[in-house]
Amino acid sequence: MSINQLPYLGVIRFTGTDAASFLQGQLSNDTRKLASGATLLAAYSTPQGRVVAVLRLIPHSGGILALLPREIVLPTVERLRKFVLRAKVKIEDASEQVSVAGYHGADALRADGLEPPAAAYVERDGIGIARVGANDDRYWVVGVAASHPLGVAPPDAAPGEQARSAEQAWRLADIRAGSPQVYAATREMFVAQMLNLDRLDGISFTKGCYTGQEIVARTQHLGRIKRRLFRLSLPAGTWAIGQAIQLRDGRTGRLTEFAATADGVEALAVLPLAAGAAGAAGDGDSGAPSVESTASASTVVDATELPLPYTLTEEG
DSSP: OOOOBOTTEEEEEEESTTHHHHHHTTBSSOGGGGGGTOOEEEEEEOTTSOEEEEEEEEEETTEEEEEEEGGGHHHHHHHHHTTOTTOOOEEEEOTTTEEEEEEESHHHHHHTTOOOOSSSEEEETTEEEEEEETTEEEEEEEEEGGGOOOOOOOTTSOHHHHHHHHHHHHHHHHHHTTOOOOOGGGTTSOOGGGGTTTTTTOOOSSSOOOTTHHHHHHHHHTTOOOEEEEEEEEOSSOOOTTOEEEETTSOEEEEEEEEEETTEEEEEEEEESSTTOOOOTTSSSTTOOOTTTTOSOOEEEOOEEEOOSSOOOTTO
């Protein structure tokens, strides 16, 4: 058995009779789908349309669980609580009570005595198994920490090293799936389409109003999506989330995710669609200064663009 824990991910738990309806007014996706056992990818944004967090929602019997980087759990909880008002919903950081593990493929699940789900999400005895995506053969396993089947490390293995290895493998798989993430360094930098969330069914354009919806809808319908999330191969080196970079073709942008490989580094970065373009103010963000134009400096990198499992077009 192997360690599959993803300790860099935290959990926000939503409970109460109004939990789903509360989230419906806050997030970019249609949370009514949770009632049918669907899992959802969604953005939580500011009124100006800037993404505060990218959430993976799981309809667990103990409450709706939102998976996101642990480093932004508390500020996200605090921000959401400001909008509860009279809604019957409890929002809490459940990162210490709920464990999150990631499995690469059905065989990995079976090796730990877990049955791959026939549906997007199944739950048994409080242990939930959720498929990451329709075209992604990975699974989250979530449950109460004390009873969660996370695997056992070999007796001579360092738990910290095992956890880092699992995290790097998971983040690399996210990069190859073109799956975006927001960390503390990149909060409120991008609108949802810049993170390709419209390409990953992370936005509902028919659900009605939610925080940031006006900017997201205007960006989509006016065809003002000039920057997108790209997958890159980078040389080995010291990289940082939120780092400003400049490609040889003149495009400037920001790193949003990276992971080491045998040949160097793979990364996701928000970049202009057009070669030679730097980010411009008003690019789908209601006239706010672009994150690239406000960068103090950017590093010119010898990057190679790698394919994504979905298409990007200038029209969005």
